[in-house]
Amino acid sequence: MKRAILFFPLILFIVIGGFLYKGLFLNPQAMPSALEGQPVPEFKLLTVNNPERVVTNKDLTGEVYLLNVWATWCAGCKIEHPHLINIANTGLPIYGINYKDELEAAQQWLKDYQDPYQFTAYDVSGQLGLDLGVFGAPETFVVDHHGIIRLRYAGTIDENIWLNKIKPLVDTIKQEAALVVKS
Amino acid sequence: MNKLFLSVFLLCLSMSFSVLANSVETYEFSKPEYEVRFHELNKILRCPKCQNQNLSDSNSMISQDLRREVRRMLEEGRSDEQIMEYLVMRYGQFVLYKPKVDRVTYFLWYGPIGFAVIGLGILGYVVVRQRRKSKSEVVKESIEAEQQLDDDEQKALDKILGK
Numbered sequence: 056m057k058r059a060i061l062f063f064p065l066i067l068f069i070v071i072g073g074f075l076y077k078g079l080f081l082n083p084q085a086m087p088s089a090l091e092g093q094p095v096p097e098f099k100l101l102t103v104n105n106p107e108r109v110v111t112n113k114d115l116t117g118e119v120y121l122l123n124v125w126a127t128w129c130a131g132c133k134i135e136h137p138h139l140i141n142i143a144n145t146g147l148p149i150y151g152i153n154y155k156d157e158l159e160a161a162q163q164w165l166k167d168y169q170d171p172y173q174f175t176a177y178d179v180s181g182q183l184g185l186d187l188g189v190f191g192a193p194e195t196f197v198v199d200h201h202g203i204i205r206l207r208y209a210g211t212i213d214e215n216i217w218l219n220k221i222k223p224l225v226d227t228i229k230q231e232a233a234l235v236v237k238s
Numbered sequence: 239m240n241k242l243f244l245s246v247f248l249l250c251l252s253m254s255f256s257v258l259a260n261s262v263e264t265y266e267f268s269k270p271e272y273e274v275r276f277h278e279l280n281k282i283l284r285c286p287k288c289q290n291q292n293l294s295d296s297n298s299m300i301s302q303d304l305r306r307e308v309r310r311m312l313e314e315g316r317s318d319e320q321i322m323e324y325l326v327m328r329y330g331q332f333v334l335y336k337p338k339v340d341r342v343t344y345f346l347w348y349g350p351i352g353f354a355v356i357g358l359g360i361l362g363y364v365v366v367r368q369r370r371k372s373k374s375e376v377v378k379e380s381i382e383a384e385q386q387l388d389d390d391e392q393k394a395l396d397k398i399l400g401k
Binding site: 088089090155181185186187188189190191 | 286287300303304326328329330
């Protein structure tokens with residue numbers, strides 16, 4: 056009994072050390088999104104490329120897609136952009152939300168760096184961003200064929216994130232959708 | 239001494255200004271009550287981007303937006319609970335510095351009490367054991383004392399030994 060007590064500090068150290076060690080590799084920005092499992096919020100916005108065209112959340116439905124929040128003031132978005140173009144080239148639709156930006160700068164961006172988006176909604180007030188629980192840019196949502204948000208990723212998408220995190224989920228959703236069609 | 243007091247006083251004064259200058263925008267409120275609640279809410283709501291600052295502390299874009307939203311909802315006459323609910327729907331429990339008690343936050347809420355109970359238990363155990371030990375030491379001492387010779391016995395012994 057007395058011997059066992061002597062080991063208590065060591066055990067305590069190992070437990071606490073284990074927790075802290077794990078904490079070193081957690082991403083503090085990766086917060087559980089309150090919107091995962093929820094439908095895409097309603098919105099009614101103009102598009103960046105055609106400031107007379109009104110788009111709503113109903114224009115998004117159909118198949119699995121990505122919803123990408125970006126802005127010209129956001130450094131991560133510039134790094135992410137070529138990856139988005141690659142993803143769009145695989146045939147996965149991407150919709151953009153231009154978050155609290157200047158219209159002309161956004162239009163110029165899409166001209167300069169190519170446009171991977173089906174359309175980009177111009178969210179100048181940040182209201183849609185707020186409804187999506189966005190707290191910065193870039194952020195990307197994976198939305199399924201029912202219009203339900205399945206994943207929210209806060210941060211820059213790169214090859215690694217796409218291959219290991221987003222693509223597997225997109226493939227799963229595609230399989231789910233195919234099953235529904237068959238049955 | 240007076241100089242020291244004066245410099246400390248001035249230091250405190252200069253710090254109080256930085257506290258006053260925390261939020262940049264100034265909002266007008268239709269009722270003074272709203273303004274009080276606005277500041278109260280901004281203190282207990284956490285900035286989702288900067289994580290360790292509350293809304294009134296932070297000047298990030300998202301905090302500015304959320305302050306504007308909080309003000310809008312106050313002016314609409316919504317209750318504090320409704321406003322918090324609105325933000326929790328979007329940003330999760332994370333935005334509350336005081337998260338609600340539920341399955342996920344049980345440990346957070348009751349963990350400290352649990353640790354206090356464990357700590358007191360250990361303390362109690364140690365104290366009781368120590369008491370028992372010292373009691374048995376007292377007994378031992380009294381037995382030893384009984385075994386000691388008193389003065390008369392010592393004299394008798396000395397006599398026998400021819401001292």
